[in-house]
Amino acid sequence: MRALVQLYTSVLKKHQITTNMFTTGTVFLLGDLISQQLIEERGKEHQVERTVRSVAVGTVYIAPFVTFIYNFADKLFGPSLALKAALRKMAVIAMFSPLTSAGYIAVNNLFQGKPVSETLQKWRYDLPTIVLNGYKVWLPTHFFLLTVVPLRHRMFISNFVGVLWTGYLTYAANKAISPENLDKQATQDEGY
Numbered sequence: 001m002r003a004l005v006q007l008y009t010s011v012l013k014k015h016q017i018t019t020n021m022f023t024t025g026t027v028f029l030l031g032d033l034i035s036q037q038l039i040e041e042r043g044k045e046h047q048v049e050r051t052v053r054s055v056a057v058g059t060v061y062i063a064p065f066v067t068f069i070y071n072f073a074d075k076l077f078g079p080s081l082a083l084k085a086a087l088r089k090m091a092v093i094a095m096f097s098p099l100t101s102a103g104y105i106a107v108n109n110l111f112q113g114k115p116v117s118e119t120l121q122k123w124r125y126d127l128p129t130i131v132l133n134g135y136k137v138w139l140p141t142h143f144f145l146l147t148v149v150p151l152r153h154r155m156f157i158s159n160f161v162g163v164l165w166t167g168y169l170t171y172a173a174n175k176a177i178s179p180e181n182l183d184k185q186a187t188q189d190e191g192y
Contacts, residue, residue: 021063028058031166086146
């Protein structure tokens, strides 16, 4: 195991974005499998194209974006693991969190060929819950990462939590907007 960690660290130092893209793609593969097989219980009705799409979004959007956020926060506040620096970095990460979830929904819908209006509805009805749940999962995770874990290992460790989070995210991003939410909004839009 130690040799594997050393190999990973060596490759990560030389190819940070590429390594993070590969590991994040793997996380999104596992997360969507969990979503479809354990949460949605699809069995043989597994949507392979959805899994491929999820891996693609994780690889080409999430990994580079999150790597940028981690690097930006470290450049802004230094690589210190001190509590004060960690809290400042968490604030930066919390600011970008809605963009990460909104971007996932947008790119996922784009890859499906859905109209922009559907993405806007998804953001309106589902994004607040997704972001709030993200804060519940990721703020404690980032507190641990930023106070204990060196920068080069953060993406690798966050990917363990990410498998479970991605199971939820792919489920939430791919489920239909509930008719109740649409009915409530139609009533509000009509002035009732």
